[in-house]
Amino acid sequence: MFWNKTAEEKQNTKSRCKMVFQSPPRAPFRLRTGVQIFSIGTILLIGWQFITWVHGLENGITTGTRPPGVEGFLPISALMSLRHWYESGEFSMIHPAGLVILCLILLTGLLLKKAFCSWLCPVGAFAEFLARLSHRLFRRRLKLPVWLDYSLMSLKYLLLLFFGYAIFVTMTKLEISEFLVTPYNKVADIKMLYFFTDLSTTSIWVLSILTILSFVLPYFWCRYLCPYGALIGLVSLFSITxxxxxxxxxxxxxxxxxxxxxxxxxxxxxxxxxxxxxxxxxxxxxxxxxxxxxxxxxxxxxxxVKPVVFAVLVLGLFYGGIQIARISGYWRSNVSQAELVDRIEKGLEGPEYDHVGRPPSDK
Ligand code: SF4
Ligand code: SF4
CATH class of the missing domain: 3.30.70.20 (Alpha-Beta Plaits)
Incomplete structure (x- = not known):
């Protein structure tokens, strides 16, 4: 039986065309686990601040502040801002933190491979948690046959191609700049929160299936479907480390x-x-x-580059970059609290809020 062989025998087995169970990970790299915990703690704090802030706005309380870090979850808007910045030289201040985070992630890819995925990304950390849990239960790592593995891996590149084509080819320069100031984009982070707090049955099914698949097949989302990971991977081909x-x-x-x-x-x-x-x-x-x-x-x-230095570089590059953006005034959105309160009071259900690319009805 394949799983009775030693690790070396398994590695040398010509089994790349079959479904195989590889030997388990040994000692986890605790330094990275520490960074992941720090990163997840930061994101939970941002999430809690954001939920509290939106809840306050719904009740007319405008004293809180919106945590800009939440814009890290708006990659499409950030990609559009990147194109807008490149073409017009104007750094969009609707979701500046989203653009800063995108740039820092790409920079990380250029310097430190896909370190963002394994050190900082909350989805990557959750996928790793599921993979470790799965291994604790089954003591095995399931790997698909090469042909199926490669076929599935192409999906994330197709998704990246789809978004890249939509943003960089089909949309004109004017459409991009118009989109950035649409009501839809201005409240995209609040809409995202409502999406997760009011999940449809379909969304629950999709998230559940992805979680189960990530439990059975380690890193299912990251390996096969994440277009962000695909983009960083391509950039990481030029990584200097x-x-x-x-x-x-x-x-x-x-x-x-x-x-x-x-x-x-x-x-x-x-x-x-x-x-x-x-x-x-x-x-x-x-x-x-x-x-x-x-x-x-x-x-x-x-x-x-010692692992501890690598960790310092990952943290320094990402969080240091954020501090520079904060100090230089490229971190906080210029959409006023009063405007957002007004929009929330009127409801975010109108046509201007439900379709990406729809011409702005107001600004
Ligand atoms: S690089 Fe290290 S872990 Fe890998 S085969 Fe050589 S000695 Fe073993
Ligand atoms: S080769 Fe890359 S992905 Fe694999 S263990 Fe080493 S650093 Fe991690």
Whole structure:
């Protein structure tokens, strides 16, 4: 039976065309877990502030402030703002934090692979939690046959293509700038909250199925469906850091490949260039040889990037970038509290709030 073999035997088994159960992850990389907990705590705090603020507005209380970080959950609006910024030179102040977060995520991809996915993203953390829970119960990691795995992976690129085509090809420059000031976009974060607090039966089914699938197949959403992850993955091809294996120090034990959540054959590569590498450093943390597996920067930078330095860079880049945006005035939206109260009082159900791209009826 495949699952009675040692990790090395499993790694060497020519089973890439079958559905296989790989050996379990070993010691989790606690430094990253700590960063994930910090990140989730921050997002929960933002969520709580946002819910409290919207609830206050519904009751005419305007003393609270809207947490700009919530705009990180508006990636489509952020992509449109990015195009608008590129074409007009104007940094849209409707959801500036969303654009700042998008830029920081792309910058992270350029410098530190898909570290956003494995260190900071709440969905990635939830997917990892489900994967670990699944492993605790079944002591196995299910991997699909290569043909099915690759076919499913193409879905996230198709979704990215769909959104990219809609935003960068079908919409004109004028339509983009008009969309950004629509009532729909101004209250997109509040509409998103209402979507989650008033889930339709279909949405509940979809979320439940995705959760179950992520439990059975580790990282189902991230690996197969997340267009954001697909975008960061493509950007990460140009990342200046990557995991490198020094063959002279490697004993070919296969532990790095066995713990890789992206099923990458780290033990067979000299450098991990894959778009699926999330920079989680589980391989580095679990390698028993000190020098065999390291994060390396550009050629002129001789030293290895130690995991703790990598963690500081991830946090510093993301939260430091946010602080710079905050200080320089590119963080808080210029949509006034009074305008939002007025819109909420009149209700967000009109035609101007239900269709992306509809010409603005008022500004
Ligand atoms: S890089 Fe490390 S974990 Fe991977 S095969 Fe070599 S010695 Fe083992
Ligand atoms: S290769 Fe290493 S850093 Fe990349 S996803 Fe796999 S375990 Fe994480």
């Amino acid at each position: 990557r995991v490198k294996r020094h063959e002279a120090d490697c004993t070919n034990c296969g532990k790095c490949a066995a713990v890789c959540p992206s099923f990458l054959a780290v033990d067979l590569k000299t450098a991990v260039n894959s778009v699926e590498c999330t920079g989680c450093l589980e391989c580095v943390a679990n390698c028993p040889e000190d020098e065999a597996l390291q994060v390396r920067g550009p050629r002129f930078f001789q030293n290895r």
